Amino acid sequence: MTTRVHIGLPVPPRNHPALLRGRGRFVDDLPFPGARHVAVLRSPVAHGRVTAFDATAARADPRCLLVLGPADVAELTDPIPLAWLLPDQRLDHVELAVDVVRYAGQPIGLVVATDRAAAEDVAELVDVRVEPLPAVASTAAALAPGAPRLHAEAEGNVVGRTHFGTPRDRLDEAFAEAHLVVEREFGIQRVSHSPLEPRGLVAEWEPGPGLLTVHASTQSPHAVRQELAAVLRLRADRVRVVARDVGGSFGGKVALHADEALVCLAAVVLGGQVKWVEDRVENLTAAYQGRGQRTRARLAVAADGRFLALHADVVGDLGAFAVQAGSGPLQVTALTIEGPYRFPAAGGTVTAVCTNLVPVGAYRGYGMQESTFIRERLVDEAARELGVDPVALRLRNMVEPGDMPYTTCTGLVYDSGDYSAALRSAARRVAPPSSAGPVRRGSAVTATVEMSGFAPSALIRQFDIAWAGWEGVRLVVNHDGTVTVHAGVTAVGQGIETSLAQIAADGLGVPLRWVDVRLGDTATAPHSDLASQASRALVLAGGALLRAAARLRARVLGLAARALDVPEADVVLDVPADVEPGSPEAVFRGASGVISWRELAHRAWRGWHRPEGVERIRLEENVDFDPPAITFAHGAHGAAVAVDVDTGVVTVEDYWTVHDNGVLVNPLVAEGQVVGGVAQGIGLALFEEVRHDPDTAEPLSTTFREYPLPAARDVPRVDVRHLCTPSPANPGGFKGLGEGGAIPPAATIACAVAAAVPEIAEVLTATPMTPERVWAALREAGIEGSPQWTER
């Protein structure tokens, strides 16, 4: 039984003092003075055939060390395999050797030179000719009759289809009999993760032993290692990937990108160190993006307000090709469409479409932001059409604690939580705003359920996904008494290193600062395919660590009992809170005397005191935790907005959150995750949008001026509350919270805008709700601005 001393305390993240001193170790900060630099050659057009690649002039430049073009790449690499396909999907790899480019920014080759500026100079000397082909800039264009076909494996530009939940014919029957059907078309734009630290890596090839070491800004070093080994035809044990400090990721750094693979290829070809850090333009135009779907959805409601059926027909934009997880976010939208409500019939249909835009990958919320927006807007619209209170309508249909475990129509099994309590808590705190003059005010609350702790390996296998879902830790008591945690999850600014230290300290019963946490190096970290994504790091690594600590503590107490020659039950570990691991005051006590923690650790590593017949000596425990089930966090958000009817500007004036993330290990980290997620959600709700030319599909969002990130003025103070229903699906009772804050804001803000201006509620079905779009909707609804503006 773990005594909670550090678990639950708001401990400041342990890496913050170094970061505050400017001693971070982000990829570009690592001391590799001898590294040569890469400039990536990218397609200037969104669709075209590469007809010439002539590097003669580039190679003549004395600063040029290497040029790689499509022919070299074809000879030296294999494609990146995909992990998650739709049932009928034939596109099953990411091409590295490109003769047809399918998005503007797609890597075609690269140049290596003596420094970054030289590489960019030399890149301009490479003569790359691309014969343009007609491009498609949206799913609508891609699905139109006669549209240019992007891939032989995708007829009609459809990469694959699937359906989850109640069969479509039964859904149609349920809708046919309903008192009210609310049907809308929803649009969720493409967004950019835009971590402040762009992607980057330093690859080093040692030709003697044949070892590739890659320092990368990544969430998933083991996945990158496996993918690199496959692409470069190397043995897995000759590739090491190391992630030190990572400057934000949000899903954008989960998978190996083609350009990253090419940089590693350059290192292997040249030998020694090769470095590439993308610039902001590359990050906005060539790094995988998130979201992007048009969805027709309908909700059936009985006269008494009972929900009868829900169906979402999701058409998702994969971009130029399917990436490793491909249509994963679209499938999750379909799977999670029901949210916290009971439905006799519900389902989601997915059509994944390729376009000549940047490929789309994971982004914080992973399809659940989309499903929440669709469902919560439909529910709010149903309440408006029925003339009932939207909170009451939600409460009428909620899954209650007594229903747990609750199986949705799409087959998800909710484990625990009081969804109504969260919604009531949020609704109580949302103050009804007052409207006056040209500024209308409104407020709303929404509810959501968040899949977290993804996932049992058996479930992942059932979905035919080529990943492992378990998580491993190695917990060590070193010979000097210090404690080291090695885990497969990674630190990307979310504070996991600190939370794991808190868990290890409590699990062993030692002070927090005795514990060091080492993450991100495939040479020392336990294997992990998914690492820190899908709100899983704390749930799974934390669960494994609690078990490891309990086992190691029992072993240490057993050794102490033998050292003191007393029964195990009579040994007590007595460690004052502020002592070092080598302190003579940190002792095991028995009736016969004491032995210090450090002395015992030292003896244990010598092999002393172990029972006869026991071979195990090392004072460490390896534990793999494969969870029995996904654990579902949940929450409710409230927003109060002001809509300026003169300008169409929407301002979020107040924001409230209630989340149930089970047992909180570090409330400071938890609050930071929620508020940071809300800010990203506000950006998505109101202004973030990756835009492309509708005809050429070339990017229009190439800087932070065309792709503005939320600034301090855009984000109000966020009121954060937590409920606690411990998860039954892991030893710590944890539920994930990395994504929860980002999931509901767009839905909540749109519902609040609808409350402020009910006249435009029906058309509030797409994000971002920019001033231009809101203004147009207001005018369309006949709402004029102040006279001094309309008279002009």
Add this chain to the structure above:
Amino acid sequence: MNGTARTARAEPRTSLGEHLRTALGLTGTHLGCEQGDCGACAVLLDGEPVCSCLVLAVQADGCRVETVESLARGDDLGPAQRALLEEHGLQCGFCTPGLLMRMTHARRTGAPASDVLGGHLCRCTGYGGLRAAVERHCAVEARKEDQP
């Protein structure tokens, strides 16, 4: 350079930020966008905050440059660093060095918190703890601590 005379050659086209990081080995200053939009690379040039990506290294010739590396005194964090640490004003920490320099400037000049917040982008925190730290740091009462 942080109180010490430093000499290093720079190409005319090299930005101050890149020069600090490469020629002078001061990697605390981070380049987030290299277009003057994000504020991560802010340093103080003769006491004024500048985006070091928009200033050429040669423009800093003979100037006083202060970076994040100058803010702590031995083991003791400076006031801006303490405020961010105690208010959980950072997560990944990549943008933090530029914010710290703008906070330092504001405290010296009496500029309001809104000036600091208006020039800085953070993708992680949602400005929760960050705003609390900047407001605390720029408050009139806080500045009294700085009087000898």
